[in-house]
Amino acid sequence: xxxxxxxxxxxxxxxxxxxxxxxxxxxxxxxxxxxxxxxxxxxxxxxxxxxxxxxxxxxxxxxxxxxxxxxxxxxxxxxxxxxxxxxxxxxxxxxxxxxxxxxxxxxxxxxxxxxxxxxxxxxxxxxxxxxxxxxxxxxxxxxxxxxxxxxxxxxxxxxxxxxxxxxxxxxxxxxxxxxxxxxxxxxxxxxxxxxxxxxxxxxxxxxxxxxxxxxxxxxxxxxxxxxxxxxxxxxxxxxxxxxxxxxxxxx
Ligand SMILES: [Zn+2]
Numbered sequence: 001x002x003x004x005x006x007x008x009x010x011x012x013x014x015x016x017x018x019x020x021x022x023x024x025x026x027x028x029x030x031x032x033x034x035x036x037x038x039x040x041x042x043x044x045x046x047x048x049x050x051x052x053x054x055x056x057x058x059x060x061x062x063x064x065x066x067x068x069x070x071x072x073x074x075x076x077x078x079x080x081x082x083x084x085x086x087x088x089x090x091x092x093x094x095x096x097x098x099x100x101x102x103x104x105x106x107x108x109x110x111x112x113x114x115x116x117x118x119x120x121x122x123x124x125x126x127x128x129x130x131x132x133x134x135x136x137x138x139x140x141x142x143x144x145x146x147x148x149x150x151x152x153x154x155x156x157x158x159x160x161x162x163x164x165x166x167x168x169x170x171x172x173x174x175x176x177x178x179x180x181x182x183x184x185x186x187x188x189x190x191x192x193x194x195x196x197x198x199x200x201x202x203x204x205x206x207x208x209x210x211x212x213x214x215x216x217x218x219x220x221x222x223x224x225x226x227x228x229x230x231x232x233x234x235x236x237x238x239x240x241x242x243x244x245x246x247x248x249x250x251x
Contacts, residue, residue: 051094052094061118061120063092063118072084082193086168091145112175124138155167163230164234179220185199
């Protein structure tokens with residue numbers, strides 16, 4: 001856990017928030033953050049929690065904190081799924097662009113358990129329309145999210161499972177705060193849209209090459225530079241675009 005821990009308590013009258021737990025919130029001006037702050041609630045998100053299903057009216061927006069990671073998944077009629085976007089502490093899940101009616105298109109699932117700050121989406125929308133600077137920040141974040149989804153179209157169609165696996169491990173490692181990623185092979189298979197046995201084979205190869213070590217429910221990154229070389233260009237491309245769009249949110 002990084003030093004920028006978050007505390008949020010209300011029932012006993014005290015309230016403290018260290019906002020760096022989520023970088024999008026950190027980028028808000030103190031005035032804009034003060035608009036959201038009374039409506040934020042700290043929640044624990046276990047692995048597998050579904051935040052919304054396709055067609056759901058999105059009434060809550062989540063700001064993942066620390067190493068928490070959420071996937072936006074697209075399911076096909078035969079029951080298969082593949083990830084369209086990964087959202088961590090640099091972003092928010094749900095109600096980013098829409099105003100008013102907002103049925104979800106994909107399925108949002110917690111892949112790496114942890115905390116998040118939750119807010120009724122109606123409050124977020126009121127804040128976006130009430131502050132040009134606030135609205136601009138979320139518009140640029142929406143652009144970054146769209147770019148990530150566009151990159152995922154290419155990645156899912158053109159890049160090998162091993163490269164895509166490395167891409168995802170890099171994204172998780174960026175947010176993990178240490179070398180250990182709390183991720184099951186089942187979750188990795190879900191995000192990559194492949195069979196669990198395929199993930200086992202791929203992670204076995206990466207382990208043999210000394211890039212990672214697998215543990216029960218965890219994957220340890222041993223050689224980050226080698227993992228970057230083994231990944232497709234997608235992680236670096238998405239990160240570079242994010243830094244250009246949202247320099248105040250980037251690490
Ligand atoms: Zn790729």
